[in-house]
Amino acid sequence: MEYSYSVSAGLFQSVKMLSITYEHCTKLIYGTVINIAMAVSWVGSTQFSQSTYSNAFNAPFFNIWFSTVWMILCYPIFALILRFAKGKSFYNIFKHSQEIFGKHGVCMVSVFTRGVPFLILWAVTNYMYVRALGTIAASDVTALFSSCTVFVYLFSIIILKEELYSLRLIAVALTLGGVVLLASEDGFLGPSVLGVILSIVSAIGAALYKVSFKWIIGDASLSQVSLFLSILGLLDLLVMWPIMLTLYFTGLEQFDWYNLPWGFLCGSAVLGLAFNFLVNFGIAFTFPLFISVGTVLGIPLNAGVDAMFRGRIFGVTKIIATIMIIVGFILVLIPTDKCCGGRAITISQGMSDSQSKTGEKKKLLDKECRSDTNTRL
Numbered sequence: 168m169e170y171s172y173s174v175s176a177g178l179f180q181s182v183k184m185l186s187i188t189y190e191h192c193t194k195l196i197y198g199t200v201i202n203i204a205m206a207v208s209w210v211g212s213t214q215f216s217q218s219t220y221s222n223a224f225n226a227p228f229f230n231i232w233f234s235t236v237w238m239i240l241c242y243p244i245f246a247l248i249l250r251f252a253k254g255k256s257f258y259n260i261f262k263h264s265q266e267i268f269g270k271h272g273v274c275m276v277s278v279f280t281r282g283v284p285f286l287i288l289w290a291v292t293n294y295m296y297v298r299a300l301g302t303i304a305a306s307d308v309t310a311l312f313s314s315c316t317v318f319v320y321l322f323s324i325i326i327l328k329e330e331l332y333s334l335r336l337i338a339v340a341l342t343l344g345g346v347v348l349l350a351s352e353d354g355f356l357g358p359s360v361l362g363v364i365l366s367i368v369s370a371i372g373a374a375l376y377k378v379s380f381k382w383i384i385g386d387a388s389l390s391q392v393s394l395f396l397s398i399l400g401l402l403d404l405l406v407m408w409p410i411m412l413t414l415y416f417t418g419l420e421q422f423d424w425y426n427l428p429w430g431f432l433c434g435s436a437v438l439g440l441a442f443n444f445l446v447n448f449g450i451a452f453t454f455p456l457f458i459s460v461g462t463v464l465g466i467p468l469n470a471g472v473d474a475m476f477r478g479r480i481f482g483v484t485k486i487i488a489t490i491m492i493i494v495g496f497i498l499v500l501i502p503t504d505k506c507c508g509g510r511a512i513t514i515s516q517g518m519s520d521s522q523s524k525t526g527e528k529k530k531l532l533d534k535e536c537r538s539d540t541n542t543r544l
Contacts, residue, residue: 202464205442205464206464206465207468209465210309210472213435215435215438216234216297217305218428219431219432219435223422224421224427225420226414226415226420229420230297230435233432235293238403238440238443239404240440241393241397241400241440241444242264242390244393245389245444263390264393267384268398273394279402282395282399285376286407289376290407299311299363299366299369303362304469304477305472307362307366310345310466311492312369313466313492314367315370316495316500317338317499318374319374320339335499337495341491341494341495341498344491345491345492348488349363349489350363466493
């Protein structure tokens with residue numbers, strides 16, 4: 168009887184292990200496909216944005232205004248997927264989603280108090296990114312933007328009192344060294360310096376957006392994030408157009424209303440929208456850390472596109488600098504329990520209740536560091 172029981176238990180354990188292995192392999196397969204799709208969509212969006220620049224069109228703000236409007240589609244599409252895939256009612260989906268705007272849900276006050284500050288940060292960050300594309304190669308911009316994860320960690324130290332880990336400090340040093348090396352290739356007074364500065368400011372803005380989102384809003388679900396992105400798109404449509412017109416009429420941005428590069432603009436907007444969906448679904452259906460690889464894949468892909476279609480060679484110095492940035496990117500993604508055996512350089516004792524709450528925020532941010540993606544916001 169005992170033998171029969173042990174055989175049954177062993178068989179059950181084997182089936183369970185096979186089930187776990189199958190699930191793990193399935194996630195890896197999905198993750199690989201999503202990573203490739205993410206990299207392609209990010210590269211495509213970046214390249215299309217760069218292709219908008221011409222003698223007849225030099226309007227990065229119009230570009231990001233137009234692309235952000237497309238984000239309105241995020242929530243309707245996601246809600247339709249939930250409705251038909253899981254059978255949830257639109258009412259229940261929206262009831263849960265609007266919690267991201269606080270206890271009162273979606274109302275005029277909560278939308279403007281929570282949405283507008285993030286919209287401004289979103290617009291400034293993406294403007295810097297697209298503006299940089301008009302100055303330096305797309306591969307350089309994406310490589311520099313990958314430093315975003317390191318800046319997330321730096322902001323977590325400053326704002327959330329994150330403990331210092333030697334491995335992550337090495338990551339910071341490698342990333343900053345890679346940035347300096349990449350900027351030095353054409354000389355610090357060369358024409359590419361402006362593009363480098365814009366790219367770094369964009370990475371800093373993206374990091375500040377992520378930290379602020381986690382600190383103010385917290386850990387949001389996919390439907391809540393989708394609703395938030397749609398609200399940002401709607402606010403962009405309603406609030407940002409005066410800025411776009413002001414830049415046009417003052418001559419700070421040049422474009423011909425009758426000869427806009429609609430193909431490139433729409434291509435960038437659609438692929439940017441696809442990238443955001445892939446990020447959200449990737450984190451939901453596979454491993455967040457694995458999904459982060461999609462960001463790194465975009466760098467060599469952009470370099471290949473630049474070399475093939477734009478005649479821009481990714482030199483040895485840039486390759487070394489990019490490797491340094493990528494290594495720093497990967498080191499920051501390593502969970503804190505793997506850094507220095509889980510020990511911080513300085514450990515404070517006697518944590519108060521307020522510090523404990525800060526610790527909870529830090530855990531959320533650590534999760535954000537490991538699921539960090541994107542490219543552009």
